[in-house]
Amino acid sequence: MGDKLCPKIILEGTRLTRKTEIAFVLNEHPRVVGPRRYRYHSPLVSAEWCAFTNVPWGRGLVNYAPDEESRAMETYAAWAHLFELLPYYSWIVDRFHVSTRVFQQQACRPDPDLTWLESRLRPLGFRHVLCVRRPETFEAARAERLTVSGNPGQYEDLGPFIREQELYRRLVRSSALPWLELDVSDLGPETAADRIADWLEATGGLSAPWSLPDAAKGQG
DSSP states (O other), X not given: OOOOOOOEEEEEXXXXXXXXXHHHHHTTOHHHHOOXXXXXXXXXXXXXXXXXXXXXXXXXXXXXXXXGHHHHHHHHHHHHHHHHHSTTSOEEEESOHHHHHHHHHHTTOOOOOOHHHHHHHGGGXXXXXXXXXXXXXXXXXXXXXXXXXXXXXXXXXXXXXXXXHHHHHHHHHTOSSOEXXXXXXXXXXXXXXXXXXXXXXXXXXXXOOSSOOGGGGTTO
């Protein structure tokens, strides 16, 4: 029997880059989480959940208000502790702390210092996958999204997405976590997931690190 599959993947990127579709495929990908003879629960989490307000598309861990920053940091600490307590699980995250930094910077607010979070995620084996697309392909991606979107107004102007993509690039490339930049312009979610699986296999990202921090051993 080989090493247990317990990858830890954070999908980041601006809108229309197929992050969520890829996350669902990864969560059932036999090379990432193992073959499944039947469907069962597996964690797929996100900082994009707008859980701070009781309205659709409200505030949450990404777009918190200035007076909610301490609440957001406490939430990130809670996620980090949960990951440490359950280190031998596959965790697939659709947007996380880089998305928070992107939003807060673009809102001209202080850039939250989340180096402490990365210092806890890295020993557990977390990795970034930055999903990007060529600027000329956003138009077609928008047309496809509008057929299913419950909030189509957010896609009226594509310019901010293209500019935001460059900020994602800068922040991910300066991250302490290993990262892969994946151009999804011509890729469906299944092919994109295959490319991610290739990268994880080639770089040892499918199993837990040999040495885990004390908190991940139930001592924290």
